[in-house]
Amino acid sequence: MSGARRVLREHALGVVFGVLFVLALVGQGLAGHADFNQQQVTDGLLPVSLGRYLTSADFAVDVAENWQSEYLQFSLYILATVWLLQKGSPESKPLDRPGTESDKDQLVGAFARDDSPAWARTTGWRLHLLSNSLGLVMGGIFALSWLAQSIAGVAAFNERQLSHRQPPVSWAAYLTEPDFWNRTLQNWQSELLAVFSMVILSVYLRQRGSPESKPVGASHTSTGIEG
Structure with missing residues (x-):
């Protein structure tokens, strides 16, 4: 090859x-x-x-409102699955492993392997940063995307206001407008529904060969295993 x-x-x-x-x-x-x-x-x-x-602000707000909802979904999912469990779902950790787990389980410190990231063999802030880097970056992208949505959204909103001979609003005032929360919540509810559906349906349904599914022959109560 x-x-x-x-x-x-x-x-x-x-x-x-x-x-x-x-x-x-x-x-x-x-x-x-x-x-x-x-x-x-x-x-x-x-x-x-x-x-x-x-x-234009119209295109920017449409893009940003979708991005922020996607990264909200991933951020919540990454952080929630540290502690929250779902019996029978491959999207959950095994029922006896809630929390941040031991250094041995996480291959850090004295338990790091030769191919582990360099910071996995350290202590202090570097290990803490590496240990939480995925959630921090996903959460940061969500926050920046939501900020971009609000900035582009107020510009698009004010363009419509002016075209209808209505006074424009400030950025802070726009954050209380139904337009902002309608754009935000219509995306949040769809992303949260998608996660809910995946968590629950993966208990009973299978997709052969997919790591998002349990093995086809695994019992419905098997938790935290992937096909």
Whole structure:
């Protein structure tokens, strides 16, 4: 197997989803541009170019509100599964292992292996940072995406206000507007429903060969095992 084919095989999951993300974002930009211009014409305004739309607050807020809800889902899931358990689900840890687990279980300190990250063999803040790095980064991206949504959202909201001869609002005032919370909560509820469904359905349903599923022959009460 050639080097390029081996790299692609070993990183296929990331490559495929990265490409699908780009295609979906491009599709959103094109469809959003067409929808925006239809609304412009309906309102008696001139249509805008694709470049103008892609740099507009309307496009930015649509993208940011989806990103923040996705990273909220992952952040909550990463942190909740440290302590919370679900009997029978491969999405849960075994029922006898709630919490942050021992150094031996986590392969840190004296139990680090030769191929462990360098900071796994340290103590103090470096080990603490590595031990919580995934949750911190996911939570940080969520916070930044939500901030971006609020900034782009107030700009888009004020454009609509001005087009209807209504006074604009400040960023702080926008955070109390129904528009902001409608955009936020309609995404949060869908992400939380998806996680809830995955946790519960994976107790009883199987997908052969997927690490998100238990082995096909595993009992419904088997917890924390993957196929």
